[in-house]
Amino acid sequence: MRIEENKDSFEYGKLNYLDSVYQPNLSPEFLALAEQARAESRKLNKEGISIALSEAYVISEQVKQAGCSSYMELGSLTGYSALFLLRGLKSGGTLFCFEKDARCADFIESLFKNMPNVPELAGKKGIVMRGDAKEALANWKPPSDVGGAFIDANKSAYPDYLKWIEAHLKGSYLILADNVFLSGSVWGLTDTPFSKKQALGMIEFNKSLIQNPSYSSYFIATSEGLLVARRKD
Numbered sequence: 001m002r003i004e005e006n007k008d009s010f011e012y013g014k015l016n017y018l019d020s021v022y023q024p025n026l027s028p029e030f031l032a033l034a035e036q037a038r039a040e041s042r043k044l045n046k047e048g049i050s051i052a053l054s055e056a057y058v059i060s061e062q063v064k065q066a067g068c069s070s071y072m073e074l075g076s077l078t079g080y081s082a083l084f085l086l087r088g089l090k091s092g093g094t095l096f097c098f099e100k101d102a103r104c105a106d107f108i109e110s111l112f113k114n115m116p117n118v119p120e121l122a123g124k125k126g127i128v129m130r131g132d133a134k135e136a137l138a139n140w141k142p143p144s145d146v147g148g149a150f151i152d153a154n155k156s157a158y159p160d161y162l163k164w165i166e167a168h169l170k171g172s173y174l175i176l177a178d179n180v181f182l183s184g185s186v187w188g189l190t191d192t193p194f195s196k197k198q199a200l201g202m203i204e205f206n207k208s209l210i211q212n213p214s215y216s217s218y219f220i221a222t223s224e225g226l227l228v229a230r231r232k233d
């Protein structure tokens with residue numbers, strides 16, 4: 001999630017600094033396509049719920065380090081994070097984007113048509129899975145090479161998404177989950193957009209990954225909290 005900060009603040013300066021160090025590693029074509037995704041989220045007045053470049057870079061590198069050829073994204077908005085996940089995939093890789101909003105799904109499909117012109121994305125494939133992710137997942141058999149999921153859709157369903165992943169993905173896989181601090185609700189802040197029920201669900205979700213010996217997992221303390229969990233074989 002992006003932070004709208006006062007330009008003199010530490011957080012604003014930090015994010016700008018991180019972006020300036022990461023950006024030279026991205027081709028001009030990639031940056032231009034990412035800007036198209038960003039502009040569309042701005043048009044929808046939803047830029048603030050899309051991840052920052054510095055977070056997107058981290059998930060891209062996580063997927064790369066895990067050596068994934070296919071990956072899933074639950075909640076794609078206008079495709080900004082999807083482009084970074086695709087960047088992290090092995091050549092010829094496929095990303096399955098689950099997105100409920102029909103306008104966003106249409107936009108992502110049009111965005112993906114430009115992938116052949118982007119060095120990091122050429123030869124890769126983005127597939128949009130429309131509708132409610134829980135329903136779409138219930139009717140979907142994932143290809144055997146799916147190496148994990150980035151969870152960034154409706155926060156109350158994170159525990160259900162985890163159940164699906166554990167039941168359907170085999171061997172070692174990588175789970176990335178955004179907003180796992182729920183704006184501080186998980187440590188008791190009440191002045192947040194999240195209900196007590198949502199906070200309790202996320203507390204359970206976090207514990208079930210961080211305290212489970214079948215995973216190597218940790219938090220990255222971004223402003224909204226990014227959880228990284230690598231399922232051991």
Ligand SMILES: C[S@@+](CC[C@H](N)C(=O)[O-])C[C@H]1O[C@@H](n2cnc3c(N)ncnc32)[C@H](O)[C@@H]1O
Pocket residue numbers: 049050051074075076077078079080081082098099100101104131132133134152153154
């Ligand atoms: C936080 S935004 C995703 C941001 C995106 N990952 C990024 O960083 O650019 C959450 C997205 O999840 C979608 N969403 C919400 N509930 C959903 C559901 N039940 N199934 C599928 N998508 C859902 C919303 O339409 C929205 O586009």
